[in-house]
Amino acid sequence: MQTKNDSQITQCSQWQRESSNSQSDVEPKVRQLLAEIAQQGDEKIEQLSQEFDGFSPQWIKLKPYDEYGLEASLVDAITSAGERIEAFSQFQRDKLTDSTYLDDCGEFGFRYQAIERIGAYIPGGRFPLISTALMTLIPAKLAGCQSRIACSPSDHPAVLAAASFAGATGFLKIGGVQAIAALAYGYKELEPVQMVVGPGNQYVNAAKQGLSQQVQIDAAAGPSELLILADANINQEWVIADMAAQAEHDPQAQSLLISDSLELLESVEMALAADDELAKLLEDKQIILLLADSTAQMIEFSNRYAPEHLLLADQRINQDLLINFGSLFIGENSAVAYGDYCSGPNHTLPTMGTANRSSGLSVLSFLKVQSVQAVSEIGRQKLSDIGQKIAEAEQLVWHQKSMTVRSS
Ligand SMILES: NC(=O)c1ccc[n+]([C@@H]2O[C@H](COP(=O)([O-])OP(=O)(O)OC[C@H]3O[C@@H](n4cnc5c(N)ncnc54)[C@H](O)[C@@H]3O)[C@@H](O)[C@H]2O)c1
Numbered sequence: 001m002q003t004k005n006d007s008q009i010t011q012c013s014q015w016q017r018e019s020s021n022s023q024s025d026v027e028p029k030v031r032q033l034l035a036e037i038a039q040q041g042d043e044k045i046e047q048l049s050q051e052f053d054g055f056s057p058q059w060i061k062l063k064p065y066d067e068y069g070l071e072a073s074l075v076d077a078i079t080s081a082g083e084r085i086e087a088f089s090q091f092q093r094d095k096l097t098d099s100t101y102l103d104d105c106g107e108f109g110f111r112y113q114a115i116e117r118i119g120a121y122i123p124g125g126r127f128p129l130i131s132t133a134l135m136t137l138i139p140a141k142l143a144g145c146q147s148r149i150a151c152s153p154s155d156h157p158a159v160l161a162a163a164s165f166a167g168a169t170g171f172l173k174i175g176g177v178q179a180i181a182a183l184a185y186g187y188k189e190l191e192p193v194q195m196v197v198g199p200g201n202q203y204v205n206a207a208k209q210g211l212s213q214q215v216q217i218d219a220a221a222g223p224s225e226l227l228i229l230a231d232a233n234i235n236q237e238w239v240i241a242d243m244a245a246q247a248e249h250d251p252q253a254q255s256l257l258i259s260d261s262l263e264l265l266e267s268v269e270m271a272l273a274a275d276d277e278l279a280k281l282l283e284d285k286q287i288i289l290l291l292a293d294s295t296a297q298m299i300e301f302s303n304r305y306a307p308e309h310l311l312l313a314d315q316r317i318n319q320d321l322l323i324n325f326g327s328l329f330i331g332e333n334s335a336v337a338y339g340d341y342c343s344g345p346n347h348t349l350p351t352m353g354t355a356n357r358s359s360g361l362s363v364l365s366f367l368k369v370q371s372v373q374a375v376s377e378i379g380r381q382k383l384s385d386i387g388q389k390i391a392e393a394e395q396l397v398w399h400q401k402s403m404t405v406r407s408s
């Protein structure tokens with residue numbers, strides 16, 4: 001199939017995601033700052049907070065979330081969104097049951113154990129990120145993490161209210177590299193946490209990366225991505241709004257529409273061209289229109305691209321064939337924006353193709369899977385027979401001995 005010469009519609013086989021912008025100047029700078037903090041401790045954290053944000057780090061005592069003077073309808077919305085996110089987390093937690101089996105050598109199994117202390121970074125930025133506070137702190141609470149520290153350079157009432165609703169056990173007003181370092185190394189009475197989650201700018205992400213030996217971190221959530229798989233019958237107005245919505249997160253955010261219907265793509269292109277704002281998104285390649293030969297090629301493209309958000313608006317495609325995505329939205333009722341705010345599943349999701357190997361944030365992120373074993377009297381003999389032969393071959397004499405002494 002050929003597309004018109006002046007068209008922005010591209011054959012999907014000829015399109016590839018650009019690699020992320022190099023953060024070459026940010027990474028060394030952040031590494032240097034972290035080294036200074038490691039050496040100089042709290043004093044350096046305070047100095048950087050003054051230098052970059054103009055305030056000293058400050059503990060804020062959280063009030064009940066409905067005492068922040070927010071508009072009543074916003075309080076209701078936070079409650080409803082929070083309850084749905086909580087219900088999803090609870091559902092997931094309930095499915096994860098500790099389990100053991102018995103065999104002739106004893107009892108063997110595994111159990112889920114929450115990480116004790118976690119930190120959630122809530123970006124400062126231009127907007128009070130209510131949803132980020134809910135999406136990071138609620139799963140940690142439902143997982144059973146005992147200490148859940150929120151950090152943000154913003155003390156906007158909506159952020160504090162959301163952190164309070166989501167059950168933060170402490171709120172430290174601090175931003176950037178120094179916030180991540182305070183969580184990882186400890187700061188004054190704050191003991192080091194074991195895991196740091198949450199989005200942020202390139203300094204925040206570089207700090208998380210730089211401290212990933214000290215603490216567990218979640219996947220770096222880069223610029224937002226959406227891929228829509230569309231048949232000829234989609235509601236164009238809806239999916240155009242979805243594409244523009246994800247594009248508005250960030251100038252580097254990208255929304256892709258793929259279809260085997262050239263007619264549909266041309267119609268969408270015309271609709272975009274008729275609106276200055278949307279036309280600019282197309283021109284800036286924040287919206288991309290891709291033509292496939294077949295549904296098989298659409299599926300193959302989707303699995304290779306591994307989008308953060310995947311909207312399946314093609315009734316011919318079996319969802320089970322889609323294997324790489326952060327979050328799947330099935331049918332065009334399922335606006336990605338619902339997932340951003342309030343449907344329940346998490347919005348902190350892997351980007352840049354890392355969805356082919358990693359998962360978004362969830363209750364699971366905050367749990368360790370531990371194995372347990374209790375060897376029986378009979379097992380003592382049987383396992384010694386097996387293990388001591390291997391220990392002998394490895395020439396680990398005390399390993400061998402610790403088994404042979406038990407075998408008689
Ligand atoms: N993927 C997601 O789910 C998601 C959700 C929300 C936000 N985000 C992203 O989070 C980011 C928020 O960024 P932000 O900047 O608004 O808030 P931020 O809180 O991430 O960063 C602000 C901090 O950056 C530090 N900083 C600024 N300039 C610095 C410099 N030159 N050197 C060292 N430190 C410096 C300051 O200490 C400041 O407190 C955006 O990129 C947004 O796209 C992503």
Ligand SMILES: [Zn+2]
Pocket residue numbers: 224245246249336337340
């Ligand atoms: Zn979004």
